[in-house]
Amino acid sequence: MLIQFTVANYRSILAPMTLSMEPTSISDFPENLMDEGKRKLLTSAGVYGANSSGKSNFLDAIAAMKRMIQFSFQASSHSEIPYDPFLKKVDSSKAPTYFEIVFSEGGTRFRYGFEFNATLIESEWLYETEKRSERPLFLRARDVIEVFPKFKEGLKLESRTRPNALFLTVVDQFNGSIAGRIDRWFSVLRSMDGMQHISARGYTTRLLEISRWTGPLVELYRKLDLGFEDIRVEKDFSLVTKQKLFGSDCLETGEFVEFDARTQESSGTNKVIDMSGPILDTLNTGGCIIVDEFDAKLHPLLTLAILRLFQNEETNPKHAQLIFATHDSNLLQHGRLRRDQIYFTEKDKVGATQLYSLVEYGGVRKDRSFEKDYLQGRYGAIPFIA
Numbered sequence: 001m002l003i004q005f006t007v008a009n010y011r012s013i014l015a016p017m018t019l020s021m022e023p024t025s026i027s028d029f030p031e032n033l034m035d036e037g038k039r040k041l042l043t044s045a046g047v048y049g050a051n052s053s054g055k056s057n058f059l060d061a062i063a064a065m066k067r068m069i070q071f072s073f074q075a076s077s078h079s080e081i082p083y084d085p086f087l088k089k090v091d092s093s094k095a096p097t098y099f100e101i102v103f104s105e106g107g108t109r110f111r112y113g114f115e116f117n118a119t120l121i122e123s124e125w126l127y128e129t130e131k132r133s134e135r136p137l138f139l140r141a142r143d144v145i146e147v148f149p150k151f152k153e154g155l156k157l158e159s160r161t162r163p164n165a166l167f168l169t170v171v172d173q174f175n176g177s178i179a180g181r182i183d184r185w186f187s188v189l190r191s192m193d194g195m196q197h198i199s200a201r202g203y204t205t206r207l208l209e210i211s212r213w214t215g216p217l218v219e220l221y222r223k224l225d226l227g228f229e230d231i232r233v234e235k236d237f238s239l240v241t242k243q244k245l246f247g248s249d250c251l252e253t254g255e256f257v258e259f260d261a262r263t264q265e266s267s268g269t270n271k272v273i274d275m276s277g278p279i280l281d282t283l284n285t286g287g288c289i290i291v292d293e294f295d296a297k298l299h300p301l302l303t304l305a306i307l308r309l310f311q312n313e314e315t316n317p318k319h320a321q322l323i324f325a326t327h328d329s330n331l332l333q334h335g336r337l338r339r340d341q342i343y344f345t346e347k348d349k350v351g352a353t354q355l356y357s358l359v360e361y362g363g364v365r366k367d368r369s370f371e372k373d374y375l376q377g378r379y380g381a382i383p384f385i386a
Contacts, residue, residue: 001034001041001104002189002288002321006113007061008098012054014086014352016098019045019058019343021321024359028338028366032311034319036104042341043310044322046294046331047355048374049345050383054353055325058345059292062323063191065099068116069183072169077162083118088351096122105185109134112168112182120163126151128178137178140167153177188285190278194293197274204277208233217276224305226269229256239273241265268297275306283309286318295328303328307335333371339364344381 001021008016021042023033033040049055064082071082086092100113109129115122124140128150137151145158145167153176154167161170172179192200207213208231218230228241239261245253259265261273275291282289295303303326309315310322331337342358358364361379373379 001036001286001319002101002323003036003041003104003109004102005062005065006098006100007058007065009085009092009095010061010064010097010099011057011084012086012347012351012353013057013061013355014089014092014350017058017353017355019047019323019355020340021045023338024340026339026359026366028340029311029336031313032336032338032341036319037107041104041319042321042338043316043319044307044324044337045341045343046335046337047323047325047343047345048327048329048332049325049381053345053347053381054355055345056292057353058355059191059290059323059325061099062101062189062290065101066186066189066191068099068114069166069169069186072164072166073173075162075164077164079164080118081116081120081164083116085117086352103185105181110182110185114140114166121166124167126168126178126182138167151178153179188282188287190282190287190289192275192278192289192291194271194275194291194296194298197271200274200278202237203281204274205233205237205239207277207281208239213277213280216280220276220280221272224272224302226265226272228259228265231261231273238262268299268302271297272302279306279309282320282322283316283318286320288321288323291322291324294324294326300328300330304331304334307331311336329371329375332374333369337370339366339370342370344379346381 003022004018004020006016006018007013023040023042032043034043047055083097085095085097096115096117098115102109102111111127114124122142126137127134128137135150136148138148138154139146143163147154154171157170157174161167168179168182172183208217228243230242232240234240241259241261242256243259245255245257247253262270278289310320339359340357343355345353345355348354358379
């Protein structure tokens with residue numbers, strides 16, 4: 001379960017910005033909380049803001065941290081690190097990018113992070129918390145790596161770590177058990193662009209070919225009222241939907257007519273189909289999924305229905321999490337979101353993204369019309385149109 005993510009000097013983000021899934025002391029919608037040991041965590045969080053305010057950049061930063069880990073596995077000693085800093089200030093364009101993530105895995109909290117530029121890892125750290133005491137497992141400053149007793153798997157691997165490689169991935173390559181747990185957590189962290197949902201199509205298609213997944217996926221499509229009764233995968237991996245056939249008297253004939261999903265179903269239906277595999281897999285494994293442009297092509301009631309899959313103990317028994325960016329203000333009114341689940345982005349005078357939550361606004365009661373207030377500019381994070 002994701003607990004907290006912080007990023008600095010990445011694309012439009014300059015100063016450190018943090019999204020936390022730890023609830024505040026407010027009493028709004030307790031059903032949106034789940035147990036993490038003796039603590040509680042939020043099931044979901046939504047990010048609102050004007051176009052070009054940095055919503056996508058913030059969510060992509062989480063995915064970029066995962067990509068950095070994958071890069072470190074595959075890179076050679078001469079590979080340039082994918083470095084994308086804030087470019088609108090002279091002192092930031094060469095400063096390191098900062099990523100840090102806190103998550104829970106197997107009853108243990110880990111805090112892992114690193115700083116880097118285009119050529120080297122400037123620093124790297126890993127801490128674990130059992131019960132309430134946090135202790136370091138390793139600390140790195142460029143080529144100096146200090147390994148602590150609880151991380152014996154990292155001993156003698158310090159000299160094997162390239163300047164452009166993460167020490168964590170080196171330890172994982174040598175079958176370190178703790179490093180392997182962290183890598184597995186990142187492997188089930190999913191990220192999706194709602195406008196480019198075709199990238200998830202292959203994954204969903206593969207799940208539809210597996211019998212234990214077909215039934216749950218079809219049940220999800222029926223629950224979301226997509227208009228078809230069944231779906232199947234053809235030999236060329238195209239999808240065919242089955243819809244009821246009606247007679248001239250407009251009564252059901254008991255027969256079905258088939259449609260090519262990709263050419264004869266709506267773009268919104270295709271988006272739901274494409275997203276359904278990663279979403280259902282996340283709900284099944286108890287992972288975390290990040291969705292940018294959550295509402296694109298979808299009716300507001302569909303985005304609401306998908307959000308509620310994560311807010312319902314029956315459909316989310318494994319405590320999966322959804323983090324999304326959207327313009328759908330309907331969710332502010334009807335999504336039953338707590339004030340600490342609602343985040344906003346806007347840019348300051350130098351064009352740097354600022355991230356803040358609704359709960360940071362003093363005097364905003366839980367019975368306010370968040371949607372109305374947001375569209376009227378009470379919380380900022382909207383475009384100023386002349």
